[in-house]
Amino acid sequence: MTRFGPPLEALALQDVTWGAPPPGRILVRVRAAGAGFPDAMMTAGDFPLLGAPPFGLGEEAAGEVVAVPHGSRFAVGDRVAGITGFLEGWGGYANYTYLRETSAFLVPGAMTDEEAAGFPIAFRTAYAGLVERVPVTPGQYLLVLGAAGSSGAAAVQLGKALGATVIAVAGGERKTAFCAGIGADHVIDHRAEDLAVRIGELTGGHGVDVLYDPVGGDTAAAAVRGIARFGRIALIGLASGRTLPLDSSDMLLRNYSAAGVLAGPDKDPAVERAVWERLLALVRGGAVRTPVGTVHDFAGVPEMVAAQHAPEPGKSVVRVASVMA
Structure with a gap:
């Protein structure tokens, strides 16, 4: 360049x-x-x-x-x-x-x-978001925005490997079909469906426990309406051109939180090697690809x-x- x-x-x-x-x-x-x-x-x-x-x-x-x-x-x-x-x-x-x-x-x-x-980039970022910064646990609902993209697709697979029920969000039939093909439990087409309504239907009114957001903008703002009490947002990126506009009053009243995720190597090389070995073990076991x-x-x-x-x-x-x- x-x-x-x-x-x-x-x-x-x-x-x-x-x-x-x-x-x-x-x-x-x-x-x-x-x-x-x-x-x-x-x-x-x-x-x-x-x-x-x-x-x-x-x-x-x-x-x-x-x-x-x-x-x-x-x-x-x-x-x-x-x-x-x-x-x-x-x-x-x-x-x-x-x-x-x-x-x-x-x-x-x-x-x-x-x-x-x-x-490396997509899966190390997904690990930083779903393990280090906003840990998702087995049985929780994980919503992944931009799920047909590089970062989102990695989060869908890692979330499944961690035991979450994964709801993938993408735009259009081709991308939603792709998300289903990589293992998402449920798929929402944000161009054709109301995100908050579908989240409520798919979670039985519970809402999503973790929102993985590499997109930002209006799509992310709509997804936040479906977040559960004590839910958490992993702020990954801004593929839409702007980050998620957070409303601190809404966060307070509905009791949810957000964390920024910038994946970088751990200061301890041994800890960082363990991260990569865990990810590669998932590759060898066929859980992620x-x-x-x-x-x-x-x-x-x-x-x-x-x-x-x-x-x-x-x-x-x-x-x-x-x-x-």
């Missing part, structure tokens, strides 16, 4: 050089990279954690380790996936990238490159980023290996 602006104008292919990885990073030859709405936010200049361009896009990637710092737990040749050093300008849409060592893992043999590349949607060619990255405002169901992935020398 050379400047802020529309993706077709802001993104350009450039030659760069990767040096030896510093402590805490490993250098990987990229096979595939996960994509998502944050790419569109970055190109528009709306991603608050980044500085000024130029920088490489792509928050997550999978590939083969080519270099490690002294004392690394990884070795050259390992097949790995993880979160890139995008905050330092090194994204996954490239022949090579740096992965954060604390947020990288050995890819299980049954995972494809595309599944591995699209796993990256719902790969559209796989894009490397040359189509600008068009892919532009389409993230209205993506197809599932996780968008960029196949990078085909451009390697």
Whole structure:
């Protein structure tokens, strides 16, 4: 990304050089990279954690380790996936990238490159929301907004694995069918149904115990009307363009709460490794799986980023290996 602006104008292919990885990073030859709405936010200049361009896009990637710092737990040749050093300008849409060592893992043999590349951000965020920040417990009702998208689809699967009854919210028949296909117990089409009314019907008047919100805006505001007493909201993102407008008086009178969720590595590397091992155990057991949607060619990255405002169901992935020398 050379400047802020529309993706077709802001993104350009450039030659760069990767040096030896510093402590805490490993250098990987990229096979595939996960994509998502944050790419569109970055190109528009709306991603608050980044500085000024130029920088490489792509928050997550999978590939083969080519270099490690002294004392690394990884070795050259390992097949790995993880979160890139995008905050330092090194994204996954490239022949090579740096992965954060604390947020990288050995890819299980049954995972494809595309599944591995699209796993880290969505599932680490879902874990932060549903385990660390707003824990959902067996038997509770979990409502997931944007459930056909990357973050939402991960939350649907993880919520099911944690024992919740999952209500998925999406727009249109194609996306609602996708949500049912990844295991949602109930699906609501927010374009055709009144969210609060359907929530009441599906929960027998109880309401939802946990609301997972990567969407914000009017859809999230409508969903809050169906939250249960002592319910909790996990504020994940703003795919609608704005965050959920919280009404503190309503929160007080109906006794519910909200927590911001910014998934980041735990300060203790051992604790962070345990998080990834728990997630990978769910993968090995078949409880969760990256719902790969559209796989894009490397040359189509600008068009892919532009389409993230209205993506197809599932996780968008960029196949990078085909451009390697």
